[in-house]
Amino acid sequence: MDSVELIGMISIIMAGATVGLGAPITAIGEGWAVSRGMAALAQQPDAAPVITRALFIGVAMIESSAIYCFVVSMILIFANPFWNHFANLAGTQ
Amino acid sequence: MDITPDSIVYWHSGPIKINATLVFTWLVMLILVLGSWLVTRRLSTEASLSRGQHLLEIVVDGIQGQIRDVTQQDPARYLPFIGTLFLFIAVSNVLMVVPGFKPPTGSLSTTSALALCVFVSIPVYGIAAQGLRGYLGTYIKPSVFMLPMNVLGELTRTISLAIRLFGNIMSGSMIAAILVAIAPLFFPVIMNALGLLIGLIQAYIFSILALVFIASATRAHEQGGHAEAEHAQEETIDG
Numbered sequence: 001m002d003s004v005e006l007i008g009m010i011s012i013i014m015a016g017a018t019v020g021l022g023a024p025i026t027a028i029g030e031g032w033a034v035s036r037g038m039a040a041l042a043q044q045p046d047a048a049p050v051i052t053r054a055l056f057i058g059v060a061m062i063e064s065s066a067i068y069c070f071v072v073s074m075i076l077i078f079a080n081p082f083w084n085h086f087a088n089l090a091g092t093q
Numbered sequence: 094m095d096i097t098p099d100s101i102v103y104w105h106s107g108p109i110k111i112n113a114t115l116v117f118t119w120l121v122m123l124i125l126v127l128g129s130w131l132v133t134r135r136l137s138t139e140a141s142l143s144r145g146q147h148l149l150e151i152v153v154d155g156i157q158g159q160i161r162d163v164t165q166q167d168p169a170r171y172l173p174f175i176g177t178l179f180l181f182i183a184v185s186n187v188l189m190v191v192p193g194f195k196p197p198t199g200s201l202s203t204t205s206a207l208a209l210c211v212f213v214s215i216p217v218y219g220i221a222a223q224g225l226r227g228y229l230g231t232y233i234k235p236s237v238f239m240l241p242m243n244v245l246g247e248l249t250r251t252i253s254l255a256i257r258l259f260g261n262i263m264s265g266s267m268i269a270a271i272l273v274a275i276a277p278l279f280f281p282v283i284m285n286a287l288g289l290l291i292g293l294i295q296a297y298i299f300s301i302l303a304l305v306f307i308a309s310a311t312r313a314h315e316q317g318g319h320a321e322a323e324h325a326q327e328e329t330i331d332g
Contacts (some may be wrong), residue, residue, distance in 0.1 A: 053301070055098050056298060057302065057305070063257075066254065066262030067257055071263070074264075075096070
C-alpha cells in the first residue's frame with residue numbers, strides 16, 4: 001500500500017474514532033453533572049440562579065473536552081498536516 | 094469547505110492580507126458602535142423612553158447584575174471589559190444565522206486574541222486590587238511546590254478559553270454547512286436555531302469564565318480581610 005493511501009486511511013479512521021470515543025465519555029460525565037444539578041434545583045428552588053450558573057460553567061468546562069476531540073477530528077479531515085505535506089511533495093516532483 | 098474564515102482572502106498586498114475574519118470583525122464592531130451611538134445620542138430620563146434605550150438599559154443592567162452576583166463586588170470596575178467581551182461575542186454569534194455572514198468567533202485567531210486579552214487582564218486587575226507582591230503571592234498560595242501547577246493552570250485555561258469558543262462556533266457553522274449538503278429542506282433551520290442558543294450560551298460562558306478568573310485574582314486579599322473581620326467579630330462575641 002502506498003504511504004499516501006495509508007495516511008488517508010488512518011486519518012479518516014482516527015477522525016471517526018476521536019469523536020466516537022471522546023463524545024460518549026464526555027456525554028456520560030455531563031449527564032451526571034446535569035442530573036445532580038436538577039436534583040439540587042428540585043431540593044432548593046430558591047437557589048436556582050446560583051445553581052444554574054454553576055451548572056452552566058461546569059457543563060461548559062466538561063463540554064470543552066468533547067470539543068477538543070471534535071476540533072482534532074476536523075483538523076484530521078479538513079486540514080490534515082501530514083496529508084498536506086505529502087501533497088506538497090507530490091506537487092514539487 | 095473551509096475550517097476557518099481566515100482562508101478566505103479578499104485583498105492582499107505583500108504581507109498584509111484582508112481576510113473574511115477581519116472584514117466581519119470590523120462589521121460587528123461597526124454594528125455595535127453605530128447602534129450604541131444612535132441610541133445614546135438622545136438619551137432621556139422621562140417616563141417614555143425610546144426602544145433602543147430600553148434595550149441598552151436592559152443589556153447593561155443584566156450584565157451589571159450578573160457581575161455583582163458572581164464577584165460580590167462593585168460591578169463598575171469589571172463592566173467595561175466583561176461587557177465588551179460579552180457583546181462582541183454575542184453579536185457575532187447571533188449574526189451567524191444571516192446568510193453569507195461568517196462569524197469571526199469561528200476563527201481560532203479571533204478567539205485566541207480574546208483569550209489573550211483575558212490572560213493579560215488577569216494580572217492587571219490582580220495587581221490593581223492587591224499590589225504586585227500580593228498578586229505574585231497567589232502563585233505560591235497553598236505551598237511553594239504548587240508554583241509550576243499554578244503557572245501551568247494560567248496557560249491552559251487561556252488555551253481552553255480560546256479553543257472552547259472556536260470549537261463550538263466552528264462546529265455550529267460546519268454542521269450547518271454539512272446539513273445543507275445532505276438535507277437542505279428543513280434540518281438546517283433547526284440546527285441554526287440550536288446554533289443561536291449555543292452561540293449565546295458560549296458568549297455567556299466566555300465572559301463569566303473571564304470574570305471568574307479575574308475575580309479569583311483580585312479576591313484573595315479581600316477574602317482574607319473578610320475572614321479576619323469575621324474572626325474579630327467572633328472574638329468580640331466570645332469576649
